[in-house]
Amino acid sequence: MSEVIQPKTLKELISLRKIPYSSKRIERISKAYAMAKKAHQGQKRKSGEDYFVHCVETAATLVKMGLGSITISAALLHDVPEDTEIKLEEIEKEFGKEVAFIVEGVTKLGHVRLKGSIEEYYLDNLRKMFMAMAADIRVILIKLADRLHNMRTLEALPENKRFRIAKETMEIFVPIANRFGIGEVKGELEDLAFKYIEPEKYKHIVELETEAYKLRSQYVKSAIRELKEELKTSGIKLIDVHGRAKRYFRLYKKLEKYDMNVDKVYDLVAIRLVVTTVASCYETLGIVHKKYKPLIGRIKDYISLPKPNGYKSIHTTVFGPEGKILEIQIRTERMHDEAEFGIAAHWIYTQGRTWKDIMFRREPRAAEVPEKELEWVQQLKQWHTETGGQTDEFWRSIKIDFFKNHIFAFTPSGDVIELPEGATPIDFAYRIHSEVGDRAMGAKANGKMVSLDYIIHNGDLIDVVTSKDKKLPSRDWLRFVKTAHAQAKIKNTLRKGGVRVVGSK
Incomplete structure (x- = not known):
């Protein structure tokens, strides 16, 4: 910290x-x-x-x-x-x-x-x-x-x-x-x-992490030393390498999943390797895996598929020194700055190719923030108008569509669609276009037919089957759609078509 x-x-x-x-x-x-x-x-x-x-x-x-x-x-x-x-x-x-x-x-x-x-x-x-x-x-x-x-x-x-x-x-x-x-x-x-909402739990987590960090810090230092030597030999330029302890609240949330067993938390202390280019990130991953045996299924490539908030990095979990399990994160300097400072860092990097460039440029203005960065803000403003500012629907928009955990799904053409966990093919269809949603008749997930209330998983390829003859969505969809966006679109189309809509889920 x-x-x-x-x-x-x-x-x-x-x-x-x-x-x-x-x-x-x-x-x-x-x-x-x-x-x-x-x-x-x-x-x-x-x-x-x-x-x-x-x-x-x-x-x-x-x-x-x-x-x-x-x-x-x-x-x-x-x-x-x-x-x-x-x-x-x-x-x-x-x-x-x-x-x-x-x-x-x-x-x-x-x-x-x-x-x-x-x-x-x-x-x-x-x-x-x-x-x-x-x-x-x-x-x-x-x-x-x-x-x-x-x-x-x-x-x-x-x-x-x-x-x-x-x-x-x-x-x-x-x-x-x-x-x-x-x-x-x-x-x-x-x-x-966390400290003020759950003071006793906070105190317990601080004590737990302090003790666990003492036990793990020595082999983290050994791993850093070995990785530095390995990367230097391989010609990889390291901008920075350091160990980082997991934040208290994040540790608490992870421990809840593992019955408060700290030995099951592999990223309590992680090593961050900051390199010069994206290509170096993948080359470094290969070198790390050559040095330390990786855990199967524990490699996460957030460079190819960033998190919804733009986070990019490669995470891998390996058997490090003494055979102890350790997480290693690999990223470029820009990825590191954006992970720490988010939209502010992205803003600066879009002004110039490096931090040095900004010395010679005018100040970035709000209008210059890339459109994608504020798309979700503009979208929320639009949905607020569509729902008439009703407390329950607007609150649902925020709590579900924006603040819950998100997943990614793909269209057949390879476009990435971001959705909240629990979203269905109907939510997916309306995120593409209201006409696709209104005319939806069926859906395929990874080439197999699924029901319209199927829960989409991260990385699914979703193909929505539509009908030209179909004009109105089904009122039954309101029972299972997850996003307030889909709810608002369905209700709006039904009302225009003369169908009475009584409440929603």
Whole structure:
């Protein structure tokens, strides 16, 4: 788990970036730093810290992601209009419309208050967050960084507030960080939320991992030494190699599957090998398997088939030194940065082929984030409109279609369709096109006929059989379709066809 670096000065803050800011951008950040420091002067947080520390810590998370001076300035100023005498108009005058727009977006997200049930509160918060994402993704990146520092200092609040904030973090902020592929932030948020939601279990897991890590660290060091020598001999350039301990909450979830038997968790400590190219990743895999015997069925190629959040890497489990089981992860530097910082790193890499390139380029703007990266946000916005914003259907859209575990299935032409676990051929059909869904008559999975309520497995090749004569979907499909998208499309088509629809599952 990476060490949390707390910058105490402006110089320390800007030095956290992998590639230095230009003098012009340092000037902008310095100006925002000075304004925020002056505006929050004398203000304290519940922890007793100066309020300005929170502004700097929020910005620090984003500096480490490599984000530009506009985002960092907005992060430093994100609480100024809400908690000080300085108004948004003054921020716009000093920093321009773009910084002011982002600050205003973060301020609006802070206006959600607990009214009615917890679910209604979460829903209202989610609505606002997704609408903000669709407008400018940087608003949510700042909000995630803001929440991360709030979670780090949660101890200062009363127990009932700690629990509520931790629960909200696990329900809302962790899934959003995960969908954006920001592994570093997602992992820490999960651990901190776990600490306050299940304090006894958290304490037990920390003790368990600490002891297990001591026992395993020695042969991990031996494996690293042997792999370095082997790769050097084979001419593979290693950018980095290190051992990493599994995060506490992830370890807890895995132990639940194995009756809390830590000996069955092979990736409690894993070795990461960071190499220069994709070709080197596969060459390295061959070298690793030549050195250490692999476990059958334990190779996962997330480079050929990335996870839904964009995660890429090769994972293999081997019999390492002393015959002990060990997981090894192989990736390029870009894959590593994207695994840690998700959409922020992807954003930077699309601006230039290497981190050095960004020194000579203008700042990326929200509109320049690749369309695919925000497709799911736009899709959710569309479904929110289609369902009329009804609480139960919108909530289902988020909880099932976006935040649950996902699988991949293939069309006959080789296109990849992403679906939540438990999805059926009808969900698959509507993900391709509403006409394919409406006219579906049958389906094949891997060349064999299956029922329309068949549960699709990861990697299945699905072929939907359609009929030109068929105009309307079956009302019975509402009983088994998994996605809110398919539900909304089926209901909409049936209503247009004059068929009465009474509720859904």
